[in-house]
Amino acid sequence: MKNKVLVIVAHADDETLGCGGTLLKHRDNGDEVVIIFMTDGIGARNPEKNGSEEKLRMQAQKNVCAQLNVKKFYNFSFPDNRMDSVTLIDVVQEIEKVLHIQQPSIIYTHHGGDLNIDHRIVHQAVMTACRPQPNSSVHTILSFEVNSSTEWASENMGGHFIPNYYVDISSFIKEKEQLLNLYADEMRVYPHSRSIEAVMNLNKLRGNSVGLQAAEAFMLLRQIIVI
Numbered sequence: 001m002k003n004k005v006l007v008i009v010a011h012a013d014d015e016t017l018g019c020g021g022t023l024l025k026h027r028d029n030g031d032e033v034v035i036i037f038m039t040d041g042i043g044a045r046n047p048e049k050n051g052s053e054e055k056l057r058m059q060a061q062k063n064v065c066a067q068l069n070v071k072k073f074y075n076f077s078f079p080d081n082r083m084d085s086v087t088l089i090d091v092v093q094e095i096e097k098v099l100h101i102q103q104p105s106i107i108y109t110h111h112g113g114d115l116n117i118d119h120r121i122v123h124q125a126v127m128t129a130c131r132p133q134p135n136s137s138v139h140t141i142l143s144f145e146v147n148s149s150t151e152w153a154s155e156n157m158g159g160h161f162i163p164n165y166y167v168d169i170s171s172f173i174k175e176k177e178q179l180l181n182l183y184a185d186e187m188r189v190y191p192h193s194r195s196i197e198a199v200m201n202l203n204k205l206r207g208n209s210v211g212l213q214a215a216e217a218f219m220l221l222r223q224i225i226v227i
């Protein structure tokens with residue numbers, strides 16, 4: 001049976017950093033993948049360069065979605081790095097609208113203890129929007145890690161990321177690297193945690209932790225199975 005997958009991220013590039021290899025597997029499986037990008041991912045860092053950077057990132061996002069065979073994606077315009085200035089219920093309601101339309105079964109989103117405030121708020125909003133009410137389509141919720149946000153947080157920001165779910169991406173690691181190259185402007189120079197080499201290293205480490213060449217690691221937050 002084909003899966004209906006919804007990825008909910010704060011910024012364009014989080015989906016590739018966190019679960020790009022897994023999304024490539026969903027693509028090859030013929031699953032339907034939809035992505036929500038909650039912010040434009042630009043404003044707070046370089047307001048003076050808004051126009052040109054935004055264009056580059058939007059183009060990168062389009063190219064990545066094309067390679068992932070993502071036919072539908074939503075660009076919300078919540079304020080970048082300032083999602084704490086928005087009332088949580090407003091964020092929840094936007095996600096609920098998409099859940100209603102798309103009826104996904106699997107959700108991928110941020111870890112609730114990331115350093116980045118947008119990541120934490122998106123996590124909270126997703127967990128609220130996906131509360132397990134009768135007739136909810138969602139049966140699995142997974143959170144992923146994002147280099148230079150997940151491991152840079154303190155325990156008090158929402159708890160450490162402790163993976164308990166691994167996806168083997170050994171056959172997709174090269175293609176994940178290509179996806180990251182599409183976001184070259186967002187990547188830093190090695191040995192920065194957000195360098196392409198560091199992401200590859202993390203995926204190798206996660207794989208090696210469970211006897212694989214490369215893996216993406218997740219925390220399984222909820223799974224409903226009817227046997």
Ligand SMILES: [Zn+2]
Nearest residue numbers: 010011014116
């Ligand atoms: Zn992000």
